[in-house]
Amino acid sequence: MRTEKDFLGEVEIPDNVYYGVQTMRALENFKITGYTADKEFIISLGIVKKAAALANMEVGLLDATIGKAIVQAADEIIEGKMFTEFPVDPIQGGAGTSFNMNVNEVLANRALEILGRDRGDYAYISPNNHSNMSQSTNDVFPTAIRVCTIRRGKKLIKSLKELADELEKKGSEFKNVLKIGRTHLQDAVPITLGEEFFAYASSVRRAKKRVDRTMTFLHEVNMGATAVGTGLNADPEYIKAVARHLSNLTGEDFKTASNLVDATNNTDVFADVSGSLKVTALALIKIANDLRLMASGPRAGLHEICLPARQPGSSIMPGKVNPVIPEVVNQTCYQVIANDLAVTMGVENGQFELNVMEPVIAFNIFNSLRFLTNAIDTFKNLCIKDIKANEAMCQAWLDKSVGIVTALLPHIGYEQCSALAKEALANERGIKDLVLEKNIITAEDLNVILSPKEMTEPGIAGKSLLCKRCI
Missing domain, CATH: 1.10.40.30 (Fumarase/aspartase (C-terminal domain))
Structure with a gap:
């Protein structure tokens, strides 16, 4: 064990960990979800910290020896080598301070080790004075949320495109399968099964555009705003440099927000992102429900299409097969809609110069992005690709209608x-x-x-x- 202290007193820290006293206090205070941080978010924090260290060295604020060690430590975080060093609960008080200090402590202690010094030798490399130089939780945390959301958003956008492509393939495959259309769940005029699948593809492509549009709003960051947006303790040259380094590290075009006070205390952009995920979920629910209805039966339902059989459907009814993939897509989408409500309440509850609810906003956006991406890939690979048309039944319903x-x-x-x-x-x-x-x-x-x-x-x-x- 090693002893570390803050202004509240001393705390014993296991000597085999890189985190320190503030992380330990967070572990004691926030036993909420039982989860740890999203791994992509940890990587994003590493990217933001590396950009800050490079900018501080560039403008002459951070000693090069210490700065290079911090950059090396940040690289190890970015490479995914230190996930176990971030044990704090994703839902926490303090507007993300525990996350920020967790990464600051890991950077400082790993940098000390790189330079041949003992962990906890904060007189030489300090979590606050060096890892957090020219920064505050209030600019680091929301910037890392933006970086993580963009990284996860790209994966979702790719999955949405692939799903739309697969639906269009089915549209072409079914273009000559005539069936009865339905409005109000009643017989309407005929339509082709292909036209229905082309319509599904169109709605998914629209969802992709919607998500893509909201991602563009995330490229304005408040790095250098520090505590309340006034830039206290941040050199103007550092503010310019950190956005440039962040862009270079990510391949994204990040810019310093034109109004740092606004960018620090308002989180409406996250409501916009979450809203686009909710609408995407609604589009997927419609498709999944249509497929369940068209595949219903098979003897006493519509049975216009055949979904791939993925598992036995009952512990008591032999031979029963259920539409488990559309069902899991629906349940995922319900959770995304619930997450959006939590994001909405979090965004609504900011006061004055800071929204302290950013941890719950981040937690739910990251979950929605991950859940949707996984559900879409599952939908595409385990359901859509192998759907078959039951042309005889489509014709039979048409003839009876x-x-x-x-x-x-x-x-x-x-x-x-x-x-x-x-x-x-x-x-x-x-x-x-x-x-x-x-x-x-x-x-x-x-x-x-x-x-x-x-x-x-x-x-x-x-x-x-x-x-x-x-x-």
């Missing part, structure tokens, strides 16, 4: 269509059978009228029979 009578409107008029619909419903007859039985339209003409192209594309191919009669 009264909805196809709408396609006859331009040819025989509304009144005769209404009479046919009424008779078909009363006697449980098919529209096609009645039309042929009554010699209203020839079989040849009816096949053209009820073809997928005629019924599912705007306009009418040639003059209608009704118009011909008028002539």
